[in-house]
Amino acid sequence: MEERPGDDRQQLPPPSLWPVGFAVGVVCLLVGLVISWPVAAIGAAIALVFGFLWARDVTGRPTAAAPPPDEAAARPEPVTGERFPRSRFLEGATLGLGAVIGAIVTLPAAGFALLPGFLKQKAHNVDLGPISDFEENKWKIVTFARDVTNPNVSRRTAFVRNNGLLDGVPSFTVISNRCAHVGCPVQPGGPVFEKDEKTVKTDNGDVLITPVLPAAGFICPCHGGSYDQEGNRIAGPPVRGLDRYEFDIVNGRLILGDLYSVLKVEGSGKTAKIEKVELHGPGQHADGPESWLYPLQPPH
Amino acid sequence: MAATKSERGDKLQAAVMYPLDWLEERSGIVGGIRYFLFRNVPRDSSWWHTLGSATLTAFLVQLVTGVILAMYYKPSPAEAHSSIEHIQHDLWGGWLVRGMHRWGASVFIILMFMHMGRVFLFGAYKYPRELNWIVGVLILATGLFEGLTGYLLPFDQTAYWATVVAVNINGTAPFVGPYLATVLRGGAEIGPDTLARFYSIHMLLVPGALIALIGLHLYLVVRLGITSPPWSKEAAGVEPDDEPPPARSGLVQPGPRAAGVRRRPTE
Numbered sequence: 001m002e003e004r005p006g007d008d009r010q011q012l013p014p015p016s017l018w019p020v021g022f023a024v025g026v027v028c029l030l031v032g033l034v035i036s037w038p039v040a041a042i043g044a045a046i047a048l049v050f051g052f053l054w055a056r057d058v059t060g061r062p063t064a065a066a067p068p069p070d071e072a073a074a075r076p077e078p079v080t081g082e083r084f085p086r087s088r089f090l091e092g093a094t095l096g097l098g099a100v101i102g103a104i105v106t107l108p109a110a111g112f113a114l115l116p117g118f119l120k121q122k123a124h125n126v127d128l129g130p131i132s133d134f135e136e137n138k139w140k141i142v143t144f145a146r147d148v149t150n151p152n153v154s155r156r157t158a159f160v161r162n163n164g165l166l167d168g169v170p171s172f173t174v175i176s177n178r179c180a181h182v183g184c185p186v187q188p189g190g191p192v193f194e195k196d197e198k199t200v201k202t203d204n205g206d207v208l209i210t211p212v213l214p215a216a217g218f219i220c221p222c223h224g225g226s227y228d229q230e231g232n233r234i235a236g237p238p239v240r241g242l243d244r245y246e247f248d249i250v251n252g253r254l255i256l257g258d259l260y261s262v263l264k265v266e267g268s269g270k271t272a273k274i275e276k277v278e279l280h281g282p283g284q285h286a287d288g289p290e291s292w293l294y295p296l297q298p299p300h
Numbered sequence: 301m302a303a304t305k306s307e308r309g310d311k312l313q314a315a316v317m318y319p320l321d322w323l324e325e326r327s328g329i330v331g332g333i334r335y336f337l338f339r340n341v342p343r344d345s346s347w348w349h350t351l352g353s354a355t356l357t358a359f360l361v362q363l364v365t366g367v368i369l370a371m372y373y374k375p376s377p378a379e380a381h382s383s384i385e386h387i388q389h390d391l392w393g394g395w396l397v398r399g400m401h402r403w404g405a406s407v408f409i410i411l412m413f414m415h416m417g418r419v420f421l422f423g424a425y426k427y428p429r430e431l432n433w434i435v436g437v438l439i440l441a442t443g444l445f446e447g448l449t450g451y452l453l454p455f456d457q458t459a460y461w462a463t464v465v466a467v468n469i470n471g472t473a474p475f476v477g478p479y480l481a482t483v484l485r486g487g488a489e490i491g492p493d494t495l496a497r498f499y500s501i502h503m504l505l506v507p508g509a510l511i512a513l514i515g516l517h518l519y520l521v522v523r524l525g526i527t528s529p530p531w532s533k534e535a536a537g538v539e540p541d542d543e544p545p546p547a548r549s550g551l552v553q554p555g556p557r558a559a560g561v562r563r564r565p566t567e
Binding site for chain 1: 478490
């Protein structure tokens with residue numbers, strides 16, 4: 001770059017074509033993430049090479065034009081005066097006091113805005129009525145209010161199957177209908193017998209029980225995620241299987257507890273082996289390297 | 301006769317100017333407005349340069365209609381949808397104002413992208429205007445967030461499930477995702493507080509941020525001036541008359557201007 005006298009324009013590096021190649025590489029990388037790994041690898045390689053060339057182009061020149069080191073050494077010593085003048089004390093005190101007042105006002109407000117969502121998240125146990133409503137080895141769609149004081153926003157649906165007695169205790173499969181992709185409600189893959197629908201009155205408001213035959217498992221209408229009858233992912237974008245509810249039998253009634261996430265279910269019915277994990281949000285991996293991206297879950 | 305007329309004219313002028321002068325002397329606001337509205341712009345700036353003002357107008361429409369909608373809207377899970385129905389079907393003009401807000405939202409977003417495209421294609425993001433591009437991107441992001449939060453407010457099935465999906469997508473962000481989703485919902489699940497939370501974000505928090513960002517954006521526009529279009533001969537330092545008139549890219553024949561009619565008056 002030649003230096004012209006009186007040229008006060010900003011000295012910019014000359015135009016370079018490397019960013020174009022870098023952009024092509026990034027696009028290739030992103031497309032590759034969607035369609036195939038080799039394309040992504042090629043894209044990453046292109047982006048790396050061109051990014052390196054670009055960075056070298058941009059950073060290479062100014063260092064050549066940097067001032068010689070002796071100039072820095074020749075800078076004058078800072079003028080020694082009063083070590084801590086009054087004006088600087090007042091300046092610091094004003095800023096410090098302002099910061100304290102600001103913090104006193106801001107922190108409680110910010111805490112009030114953000115923290116309640118993480119605290120006092122009490123789980124509501126839900127009474128689904130007597131277990132005699134659930135015939136053995138028959139699926140039911142059960143719709144209930146998780147929080148009876150706010151039924152408008154807490155209506156939930158679970159798929160419930162009575163597996164019969166296991167060691168003398170009734171065993172149930174209770175699968176949440178929240179898709180493990182982005183949380184749409186999954187639908188049963190089979191006929192719903194709406195005319196046999198039944199409403200059970202409980203302490204928790206009305207519970208709607210509808211017989212269903214999910215022969216093809218469960219299918220999400222949003223993006224096509226599909227699951228088998230045990231909630232294992234078969235196809236589509238979900239990152240794991242369907243979540244399940246803890247359950248308890250109290251005085252012959254089925255009580256739902258907390259949700260938990262499931263990695264894999266081996267076998268089926270009452271002898272199924274369920275790999276439980278802490279409840280994860282939809283779309284969050286619970287196993288494999290991707291699960292390292294979600295090391296800590298907020299309280300549910 | 302003529303003398304009395306001009307005397308009356310002088311008096312009238314004085315009557316009009318007096319309050320303006322009073323204001324100007326005490327605030328400088330008249331001069332400020334004149335500086336803002338009558339500043340110089342490149343001679344060859346075109347209709348493309350009006351997309352930014354159009355976006356601002358769309359935003360102002362959203363502000364006004366939003367304030368009025370807030371007079372009738374009730375942000376509680378039990379009442380939200382019925383209050384929207386009330387606005388839409390019972391109140392005089394409600395359908396119009398809500399329609400303006402609803403469709404105006406899309407217009408605002410579309411105009412933002414068109415303005416962004418103009419700035420990109422004209423190279424108007426280059427030195428010294430890079431910072432204004434960055435501010436513009438922040439305006440785009442906050443504008444899209446307005447769209448996200450506003451979408452929940454009708455509180456019908458579409459609104460509810462779209463928000464479920466949108467919040468869960470935020471929840472898949474690495475490390476902070478689960479916490480971000482909890483903050484957005486105000487809990488582990490969409491609950492009774494989520495709607496009011498989104499309403500507050502939609503009508504107070506984000507518009508406040510948008511107004512501040514738009515103010516900064518305009519300040520930088522006025523400070524730095526606007527760019528000439530890339531085809532500007534003036535900006536290229538070429539005298540307009542030394543060059544042949546710009547060729548028109550007619551499909552069949554060049555237009556009359558290219559055939560020799562000068563576009564600008566000779567200086």
